[in-house]
Each structure stands twice: as C-alpha cells, then as structure tokens.
Amino acid sequence: xxxxxxxxxxxxxxxxxxxxxxxxxxxxxxxxxxxxxxxxxxxxxxxxxxxxxxxxxxxxxxxxxxxxxxxxxxxxxxxxxxxxxxxxxxxxxxxxxxxxxxxxxxxxxxxxxxxxxxxxxx
Amino acid sequence: xxxxxxxxxxxxxxxxxxxxxxxxxxxxxxxxxxxxxxxxxxxxxxxxxxxxxxxxxxxxxxxxxxxxxxxxxxxxxxxxxxxxxxxxxxxxxxxxxxxxxxxxxxx
Numbered sequence: 001x002x003x004x005x006x007x008x009x010x011x012x013x014x015x016x017x018x019x020x021x022x023x024x025x026x027x028x029x030x031x032x033x034x035x036x037x038x039x040x041x042x043x044x045x046x047x048x049x050x051x052x053x054x055x056x057x058x059x060x061x062x063x064x065x066x067x068x069x070x071x072x073x074x075x076x077x078x079x080x081x082x083x084x085x086x087x088x089x090x091x092x093x094x095x096x097x098x099x100x101x102x103x104x105x106x107x108x109x110x111x112x113x114x115x116x117x118x119x120x121x122x
Numbered sequence: 123x124x125x126x127x128x129x130x131x132x133x134x135x136x137x138x139x140x141x142x143x144x145x146x147x148x149x150x151x152x153x154x155x156x157x158x159x160x161x162x163x164x165x166x167x168x169x170x171x172x173x174x175x176x177x178x179x180x181x182x183x184x185x186x187x188x189x190x191x192x193x194x195x196x197x198x199x200x201x202x203x204x205x206x207x208x209x210x211x212x213x214x215x216x217x218x219x220x221x222x223x224x225x226x227x228x229x
Contacts, residue, residue: 044209044220044221059217061217062217101213106171107218108213109168113165
C-alpha cells in the first residue's frame with residue numbers, strides 16, 4: 001500500500017524547535033519530489049516547503065524561510081522538516097505530500113499523510 | 123504570489139444536485155490548477171489535476187474545466203460522501219497557493 005506516515009508533532013514553547021518526519025512506503029520514494037503543507041485549526045491549506053527527488057533543491061514559503069529546513073534520506077525513505085524559532089502562528093496540522101509530476105512543474109499532490117499536530121504555546 | 127479566490131465560500135445542496143464551484147486566480151496560470159476534497163479530520167484528496175484531468179480512482183461525476191484565470195469544479199449528481207470542503211491550488215509559480223475553500227453541506 002502506498003502511504004505516508006508523519007510523526008514528531010507535539011507541544012513546544014515559542015522559540016523552540018521540533019523535527020517532523022514522514023515515512024514513505026509502497027512506492028519508490030527516491031523518484032518523487034515531496035512537499036509539506038500545513039493547516040491551522042479551522043483554516044485552509046498553506047504550502048510550506050518542497051524538496052526535489054535527490055534533495056539538491058529546496059523551496060520555502062516566505063513565512064518559514066530561514067526558520068524551517070526540509071530534507072530527505074532516500075536510503076531510509078523518509079522526509080523531514082526541521083522547525084526552529086517556532087511561533088504561535090506555526091500552530092497547525094502538518095501534512096507531507098507526494099508530488100505526482102516527478103518534478104515536471106505540473107505538480108499535484110496525490111498522496112498525503114494523515115498529518116501531525118504542532119502546537120506552539122507557553 | 124498568485125492570489126486565489128473561490129466562490130461560493132459555502133453552499134447547501136441535496137443529494138443528486140449538480141454543484142459548481144468557481145476558482146479565480148490573480149494572474150493567468152494556463153491550466154496549472156488542481157482541485158482537492160477534504161473531509162473533517164482527514165487529509166486532502168486529489169480530485170482533478172491540470173484543470174480538467176480526473177485523478178485515477180475518482181468518480182466520473184467530478185469534472186474540472188477552465189484555463190487562464192477562471193476555473194470550475196462540477197459535481198454532477200451529488201452523493202452523500204461528497205459533503206466536504208473543496209480547495210483549488212495553483213502549480214504555475216512559487217509559492218504554490220491554495221484557494222480559501224468551499225464547504226459543501228447538506229441542505
């Protein structure tokens with residue numbers, strides 16, 4: 001079965017750090033570009049970050065640039081999101097998602113994880 | 123950044139109804155537009171990609187159309203499992219942006 005499973009969420013104080021993981025299975029992880037998307041409670045979807053298939057290229061939303069780092073370990077079939085200097089406004093469910101386009105530019109997120117909740121609060 | 127709007131923001135409909143949701147973008151994005159369905163407490167699900175291509179496994183009652191700045195998602199014959207929130211998303215330029223969502227609930 002093709003699936004993504006996130007972990008690593010939790011409660012963290014403002015200014016703190018957290019690392020999210022996304023374990024992939026059922027497909028050749030190393031062929032796909034991957035993304036993180038977040039959703040604040042009761043709000044809409046917001047794209048956070050993207051990494052290409054071999055990890056050599058990354059992109060970030062302005063709201064997290066300089067604070068978050070996306071990475072991947074293709075040997076472990078795992079995607080990561082290192083989140084530093086966390087703020088209250090980072091509170092959200094974080095989803096990892098597979099880009100079905102193989103980086104062609106016509107990306108569409110065809111497989112999503114179940115999400116992991118990050119709460120930033122004192 | 124490309125701004126996305128959706129209309130209506132919510133609608134009430136009955137099983138069997140034909141439902142149309144509109145997405146507009148702040149600049150032309152050709153056909154770089156995707157549609158997702160999200161149910162409460164669940165991850166989004168890809169329905170339509172490249173404006174009009176039906177994702178594998180998605181029922182044919184879902185269809186998408188449009189190009190440039192105006193796009194439409196149509197559900198022909200609403201089913202009980204279709205009550206959800208629908209989001210459009212552009213893949214034309216960075217950063218990728220989503221519409222604010224359209225909630226479809228039961229009349």
